[in-house]
Amino acid sequence: MNRKAILGLMIALGIPITCYLILRTASEHAVDMPRKYLIDTVITKVVKGKVVDDSIWHKTANIHMRNQLGDSVSLYDKEGKILVVDFFFTSCRSICPRLTRNMAKLQQSFKKGGNVRNKIDTSIVQFISFTVDPENDSVQVLKDYADRFGVNHDNWWMLTGSKDSIYKFAFEELRVDKFSEEPISPDFVHTNRFVLLDKERIVRGYYNGLDSSDMMKLSRDIGTLLLEKDKSKKNKIFRDIIDLSWLWLIIVLAITFFVFYMSNRRKING
Numbered sequence: 001m002n003r004k005a006i007l008g009l010m011i012a013l014g015i016p017i018t019c020y021l022i023l024r025t026a027s028e029h030a031v032d033m034p035r036k037y038l039i040d041t042v043i044t045k046v047v048k049g050k051v052v053d054d055s056i057w058h059k060t061a062n063i064h065m066r067n068q069l070g071d072s073v074s075l076y077d078k079e080g081k082i083l084v085v086d087f088f089f090t091s092c093r094s095i096c097p098r099l100t101r102n103m104a105k106l107q108q109s110f111k112k113g114g115n116v117r118n119k120i121d122t123s124i125v126q127f128i129s130f131t132v133d134p135e136n137d138s139v140q141v142l143k144d145y146a147d148r149f150g151v152n153h154d155n156w157w158m159l160t161g162s163k164d165s166i167y168k169f170a171f172e173e174l175r176v177d178k179f180s181e182e183p184i185s186p187d188f189v190h191t192n193r194f195v196l197l198d199k200e201r202i203v204r205g206y207y208n209g210l211d212s213s214d215m216m217k218l219s220r221d222i223g224t225l226l227l228e229k230d231k232s233k234k235n236k237i238f239r240d241i242i243d244l245s246w247l248w249l250i251i252v253l254a255i256t257f258f259v260f261y262m263s264n265r266r267k268i269n270g
Contacts, residue, residue: 033228034196034221036176037203060173060201065130065159065166067104068142075201078126081155084195084218085257087170089133090145095192099209100149103127103194107156109219122155125222130170132189134160135235179206194218198225211220 039059045052064074075083084105088096110121131137137145137224142158159166170176170189177184184191196205196218203223208214 033224034204037205057202058173060197060203061169062154063165063169063173065157065161066139067153067159068139068146068151068156069153070139073159075128076123080199081126082124082199082222083126083201084222085128085129085130085174085195085197086193087130087132087166087191089131090137090141092190093132095210099192099194100129100145102209102215103129103156104149104151106215106219107152120152122152122157124226127156129156129158130166131158132163132166132170134163134166145176150191171247174203176206196221196225198228 036055036057039055040058041056043054043056045054048167060075062074065082068074074158077219084103085108086099088099090096107120107125107127110124131142137160139160142160146153146156146158167186171186174195176189176191176193176195177186182191192208192210194207194209194214195203196207198204204225205218207218234267
């Protein structure tokens with residue numbers, strides 16, 4: 001086979017694979033992922049002779065509480081699920097009922113197949129509401145409150161426990177006072193904020209739970225996070241290429257056509 005034939009063969013093999021790689025890379029960067037919040041530290045290191053800054057994002061610590069069913073639960077019990085967190089108290093007569101109703105609407109939006117008569121898909125998101133008045137919000141009080149708002153207990157916890165633990169979690173782990181337009185008192189966590197945590201328990205967004213546009217953005221961001229890839233896992237791109245039987249069929253046909261064409265040319269040219 002002469003140089004032209006070899007070059008043609010390389011082109012026949014390279015074009016479809018190159019197109020696939022370009023489309024694959026473009027699709028991965030087409031989705032605008034929710035930003036990460038709360039950097040713990042920045043590590044400067046040298047990679048291949050270049051100075052690179054590596055951000056270490058704050059990973060929310062675990063917390064153990066009791067839910068409205070009386071079960072002892074922890075934040076890390078629901079591995080692989082996205083979390084939506086807020087704070088309330090059952091005797092609130094201002095923003096809390098509205099926050100709970102909006103959270104309930106968000107929970108209902110995860111009906112399987114979009115059919116309101118179907119069950120809620122509880123495998124995607126875990127909703128968590130911390131009472132900021134645990135002295136009065138007992139397990140039974142939380143259960144009655146949850147039932148009043150039609151809460152599905154399978155993937156929505158209303159939690160009570162140590163007040164110090166809840167307030168420490170709010171300000172030191174979720175940092176609900178950060179990026180807030182309104183001041184939040186350290187003595188009483190009364191805020192309209194919903195906090196979005198990804199599967200790694202890193203804060204990915206703060207939202208006004210009373211604002212419909214913010215709630216729509218929260219819903220979109222949840223869907224976007226579901227597309228986020230685990231960077232700790234090995235890239236399977238070449239395995240994917242091998243699995244693309246249709247692509248290889250096109251390549252084989254292209255090579256067969258090319259070889260047939262070159263053979264005919266050689267016969268014509270003697």
